[in-house]
Amino acid sequence: MVQPNFSNPRKAQAELSSSSTAALDAFLDTQHQSYYEEIYKSEAACLCILRQLPEICRYIILHFIWSHQPVKSSDLKALLRMDQFSPLSQVANDIQPAIKRKIFQPLELQQGKRGHHTPMNDVFKRGLRNALTGSGTSNSFGLPYPLSPTDEYPSESQLIQFGDRTWESILKYMVSSGLDRGFPVARPETSVLRLLHSSGLMADLSESNGRQQSLDRMTITSQGFQFLLEDRQTQLWQILVFYLTSIESRGISSAPVLSLFFSLGCMQITQSYSLSTFSNPTQLQALDDLQSYGLIYRPATPSGAKADYFFPTHLSTSLCSGNSALSAALNTTEIDTSHGGTGTGVGMGSGEDDKKFLILETNYKIYAYTNNELEIAILNLFMDIKVQYRNLVVGKLDRAHVKAAMEKGISAYQIIAYLQSHAHPQMYSSPPPILHTTIVDQLHLWDKERNRLRTEESEMFEFFSKDLYEDTEAEAKRYDGLLLAVPKDKLLFVNPSVKDAIKDFVKGQQRQLRGM
Amino acid sequence: MPSLLILIVDLHPLSWSLLSIPPSPQPSDPTLSPIIAKSLPSSLTLEEFITQLLVFLNAHLASQWGNRVVVYGVSAGKSRLLFPAPSTTRDDTNTPSGNVYEPFRLLDSGLEQGLRGMMSEEGVREGKGLNEPPALVAAMTKALCCELTLIFPLTSHIPSSISPLEISLINFPSLASSLSLLFHSILTKGGYVGLMNCVFAAQKGKIPIDVLTLPPSYTQTSPPIFLQQAAHLTGGMYWRWNGRGGVLQYLHVSYNLHHNLPSSSSPMHNAACSYLLHHFPPLVSHYISFHRKEEWQTERSESP
Numbered sequence: 122m123v124q125p126n127f128s129n130p131r132k133a134q135a136e137l138s139s140s141s142t143a144a145l146d147a148f149l150d151t152q153h154q155s156y157y158e159e160i161y162k163s164e165a166a167c168l169c170i171l172r173q174l175p176e177i178c179r180y181i182i183l184h185f186i187w188s189h190q191p192v193k194s195s196d197l198k199a200l201l202r203m204d205q206f207s208p209l210s211q212v213a214n215d216i217q218p219a220i221k222r223k224i225f226q227p228l229e230l231q232q233g234k235r236g237h238h239t240p241m242n243d244v245f246k247r248g249l250r251n252a253l254t255g256s257g258t259s260n261s262f263g264l265p266y267p268l269s270p271t272d273e274y275p276s277e278s279q280l281i282q283f284g285d286r287t288w289e290s291i292l293k294y295m296v297s298s299g300l301d302r303g304f305p306v307a308r309p310e311t312s313v314l315r316l317l318h319s320s321g322l323m324a325d326l327s328e329s330n331g332r333q334q335s336l337d338r339m340t341i342t343s344q345g346f347q348f349l350l351e352d353r354q355t356q357l358w359q360i361l362v363f364y365l366t367s368i369e370s371r372g373i374s375s376a377p378v379l380s381l382f383f384s385l386g387c388m389q390i391t392q393s394y395s396l397s398t399f400s401n402p403t404q405l406q407a408l409d410d411l412q413s414y415g416l417i418y419r420p421a422t423p424s425g426a427k428a429d430y431f432f433p434t435h436l437s438t439s440l441c442s443g444n445s446a447l448s449a450a451l452n453t454t455e456i457d458t459s460h461g462g463t464g465t466g467v468g469m470g471s472g473e474d475d476k477k478f479l480i481l482e483t484n485y486k487i488y489a490y491t492n493n494e495l496e497i498a499i500l501n502l503f504m505d506i507k508v509q510y511r512n513l514v515v516g517k518l519d520r521a522h523v524k525a526a527m528e529k530g531i532s533a534y535q536i537i538a539y540l541q542s543h544a545h546p547q548m549y550s551s552p553p554p555i556l557h558t559t560i561v562d563q564l565h566l567w568d569k570e571r572n573r574l575r576t577e578e579s580e581m582f583e584f585f586s587k588d589l590y591e592d593t594e595a596e597a598k599r600y601d602g603l604l605l606a607v608p609k610d611k612l613l614f615v616n617p618s619v620k621d622a623i624k625d626f627v628k629g630q631q632r633q634l635r636g637m
Numbered sequence: 638m639p640s641l642l643i644l645i646v647d648l649h650p651l652s653w654s655l656l657s658i659p660p661s662p663q664p665s666d667p668t669l670s671p672i673i674a675k676s677l678p679s680s681l682t683l684e685e686f687i688t689q690l691l692v693f694l695n696a697h698l699a700s701q702w703g704n705r706v707v708v709y710g711v712s713a714g715k716s717r718l719l720f721p722a723p724s725t726t727r728d729d730t731n732t733p734s735g736n737v738y739e740p741f742r743l744l745d746s747g748l749e750q751g752l753r754g755m756m757s758e759e760g761v762r763e764g765k766g767l768n769e770p771p772a773l774v775a776a777m778t779k780a781l782c783c784e785l786t787l788i789f790p791l792t793s794h795i796p797s798s799i800s801p802l803e804i805s806l807i808n809f810p811s812l813a814s815s816l817s818l819l820f821h822s823i824l825t826k827g828g829y830v831g832l833m834n835c836v837f838a839a840q841k842g843k844i845p846i847d848v849l850t851l852p853p854s855y856t857q858t859s860p861p862i863f864l865q866q867a868a869h870l871t872g873g874m875y876w877r878w879n880g881r882g883g884v885l886q887y888l889h890v891s892y893n894l895h896h897n898l899p900s901s902s903s904p905m906h907n908a909a910c911s912y913l914l915h916h917f918p919p920l921v922s923h924y925i926s927f928h929r930k931e932e933w934q935t936e937r938s939e940s941p
Contacts (some may be wrong), residue, residue: 168738179700185888186696252738254696255745260735389739391864398735442702 141354142173144362150221157223158244159376163261166383167248169441170222175200178219182241186249191240194228201509207581209237255603259398261380263388266395266430273420275432277391280418287415289495292349292356295323296498299341299529304494310413311336319370320363322348343530349499350535352542357436360414368403381408385416386441388433396429411437479543481518483557489514490545503536518560523567533568537561579604580620582627584611589630594625640704642697643780646690646719648683648710648752649771652852657682660855660880660922678855678880686851691748693888695741706815707783708748709776710755713770716776717758718783719751752909772830781838829863844908847872849887853880 158574159321160166171179184200185192197212198205216239219225224245228237247370251257268274275283290307295317297306308314314336317323322345325338341349348356361382365375381404388394399405408431411417419431478490491497492512500506503526506516526536537556554561584590590611597603602619606612615623660678694706708720733739839846848864854877868875876887 164736165738171699172702176701183696183700187885200833249699251736253699253741253743255695255734255737257736262738264735265733389733389736392733392739476892 124315141352142358143355146173148362148365154223156374156376157242159374160380160383161242161244161248163259163383164248164252164257165387166380167245168252169383169386170224170245171249172441174218174222174224177215179223181216182219182224182249185241186246186253191238191398193231194237194239194279199417225411245375261384261387261398263384263392263394263433264398266393268430272393272430273426274393275391275418275420277489280390280432280434283418284436286463287413288353288357288436289493291414293319293495293498295341295345295494296349296502298323298339300348300498300501304498308337312410313413314339315365316363317345318359321345346526346529346531347500347535350531350539352538353436354439354442357440361440364407364410368407373403375403378402378407382437382440385411385433385437386439388438390433390435390438393430393432396431420503426548451619476543477545479540480545480547481540481556481560483559485518485560486562487514487516487518489516489543496543499539502529503531518564518600520567524570527568527571533564536564577604578617579614580617580623582613582615582623586634587611589627589634592630593623593627597623640701641707642694643707643709643783644690645711645773645776645780647715647771647773647851648712648755648759650712650767652771653683656680656851660853675845678853679882680775681851681878681880681884687748687752689885690888691745692745693885694748695738696889698740698744701739706744707780709780710749710751711771711773711776712755712759714766714772716772716779717751717755717759718779719755720748721750722747774835777832777835777839781835781842781844832863832867836870839867839871844871846871847873848875850877851884852874853878855880 160170169435171182174182181192181197181200185196194209194212195205197216198207201212202214203211213220213228216228218223220227220239224242225239226242228239230236231238248257291309292303294306294309297304309317313502314323318325318336318339323339324342325335327338348359351359365379368375368378381399384398386418396405396408399408408419409427412419412431414436415434416437417431417433420428422428430466478496480488480490482488487500489496489500490513496510497506497514500514500516503518503523504516505519505522506514508515523536527533541555548555582593584593590608592612594603594606594613597613597615597619600615600619600622601615602616602623604616605614613623657680659680694708697706698704706720707718710717710719733742737745804861846864846867848861848868850861850864865875867873876890878884878887
């Protein structure tokens with residue numbers, strides 16, 4: 122039977138796009154007012170937080186940003202075109218995401234008047250106003266560093282290559298650790314491995330007591346497999362949030378580092394930025410660490426020391442660019458008027474195009490036009506690779522491989538999302554949905570197969586008398602402990618917790634029968 | 638969903654000279670609400686307007702990744718693309734700053750450059766043809782063409798699950814009294830037909846045209862009825878500034894209200910807007926202190 126929710130591409134698409142900053146949202150949700158006051162000192166952070174809010178909140182904030190009075194609930198209702206007598210909870214519901222980010226406070230009664238109001242956070246208000254007028258002083262959008270002719274000046278493609286290679290080498294290391302026959306990979310930096318370990322993406326399974334964990338013997342966990350199938354932006358934010366929590370666990374506030382991430386998200390690729398803006402030691406440490414993930418590139422001076430400027434790579438400049446697939450699509454259209462004046466995340470162009478290599482046929486055959494070791498390794502997780510040419514991998518989605526992937530903790534949704542986000546432009550020429558319904562449904566059915574058998578501890582009672590069997594069955598139902606009844610063989614399976622009660626009941630019944 | 642904002646700004650020297658004359662003291666109007674009456678009618682110079690306009694355009698870029706802005710300027714008898722500049726004439730002399738988000742800076746400096754170009758052309762003209770009406774129809778046609786070129790390549794690339802970008806075309810004609818007569822002369826020259834063709838094209842393409850008329854009622858100018866009609870036909874907004882500051886708020890209200898929220902019937906719409914504007918305190922416009930403000934002033938003194 123076809124279940125309609127399986128084959129709804131819009132829904133899957135929505136899940137895909139909404140989740141890219143899910144890790145960050147979850148992290149921010151747990152933070153207190155003081156944390157927000159700290160990050161809102163950065164104009165870049167204000168801008169990025171604003172853009173991550175739902176449309177209606179952005180609209181309300183931009184509308185009231187120039188007002189110097191608290192926002193009244195009556196104004197909000199008028200703005201949202203609600204009836205003035207509609208319940209307050211409706212308005213409160215709409216601004217809830219902004220309240221969560223401490224931009225507004227919960228609506229409260231106005232003193233001496235009827236109606237409710239809420240003040241806008243002053244630090245945020247100042248930050249966003251400064252961002253819009255360009256009159257801030259904190260250099261939060263990155264202080265450009267004037268390069269001298271002798272300085273190293275990488276091109277955009279070099280930066281993209283550096284970012285991709287560094288990031289993919291980490292992913293390759295993870296995949297390789299899970300394969301029986303791994304391929305040669307470079308060992309990432311120790312700080313990276315430590316983070317992979319503390320985040321639970323990799324673990325040393327040979328040491329179960331957890332004390333003598335060796336970073337070199339780690340293998341990928343099921344969480345790690347799930348991580349691999351996520352899209353790039355989701356992966357980045359997950360890692361960055363793990364990084365923030367690891368700082369917090371050392372008892373240091375992670376707010377300056379989060380501001381730094383937002384600053385990176387607002388920077389432009391190929392522009393050099395000075396380190397002098399980032400004075401905080403945790404920020405400097407973070408910049409050092411970010412290079413090992415490929416988020417920034419910091420050239421070495423001739424003397425061997427690290428230069429006091431850096432270049433953000435496309436990984437960091439696309440951090441806050443919303444739906445990366447969309448901004449890539451916008452970027453690829455080079456039109457005369459498009460250049461220069463827009464807010465699209467710059468630099469995702471070529472990298473994202475390479476990712477659209479996969480053709481899936483209705484007979485479960487996959488043609489993947491790629492020679493990327495990492496992508497092939499990921500495909501190998503859930504498909505049976507039959508042929509491998511220099512630029513093409515041909516294989517089939519089959520039950521055995523998909524089930525093996527599911528054993529590793531990968532869900533059908535993740536496989537579908539992966540196939541969808543990597544679909545070749547050719548796949549878009551047929552009418553939607555992109556993936557054929559039968560395949561999507563089959564993947565879900567395979568996923569369900571895993572849950573077909575369920576083991577539960579139980580006690581079995583065997584009866585010879587039909588009357589006694591039926592009485593006991595009723596009794597067990599009364600206790601809500603009946604798991605299974607087999608009338609043909611007069612067998613009852615009950616929950617162990619009600620075993621004693623049933624036993625007493627049976628004994629009582631037997632005594633009664635004997636007594637008669 | 639990213640949106641494209643195409644803006645047509647009237648830069649007709651006559652209308653701006655009218656707007657920048659400080660209004661004579663008005664007898665207090667008892668129909669005004671006390672909050673509005675508190676703020677006095679004030680003049681609006683071009684540079685004041687442009688700074689507020691830039692903040693509004695920045696806010697448009699800020700509200701969503703992928704939002705775009707295209708600005709056309711119209712003057713007596715001609716129209717010109719102000720931003721983005723054609724790639725051949727682009728010269729990016731301003732260096733990036735650590736306090737300005739790069740897309741904002743590109744927009745601000747690009748628009749400034751475009752305005753400078755237009756102003757220098759006005760200087761060369763030496764008042765010739767100044768009585769011609771603003772070439773609104775030409776600008777609207779260009780804007781609609783620009784929208785077509787922007788939309789069609791986009792939709793062919795974007796997966797079909799994403800609906801076409803929402804487009805809007807906003808007008809800020811500030812037609813002064815002397816021009817409203819000339820507006821009638823457009824009619825005889827077939828300008829009315831051109832305008833209506835644009836309006837129908839916009840209507841068919843579901844592009845709302847929002848109109849903000851700057852000369853307030855105390856300037857004794859008649860409202861541009863054809864633009865009212867254009868706004869009405871395309872489901873856009875028509876607004877007339879009340880001359881008491883708060884232009885930025887007008888911009889925010891007129892643009893955002895029907896783009897980001899589910900559309901509703903226009904009477905409601907206008908009711909909500911007028912409610913908001915009438916309860917809104919005048920803006921803290923002194924807060925907007927652009928570092929290039931002095932440059933604007935020098936530029937204006939050059940223009941006739």
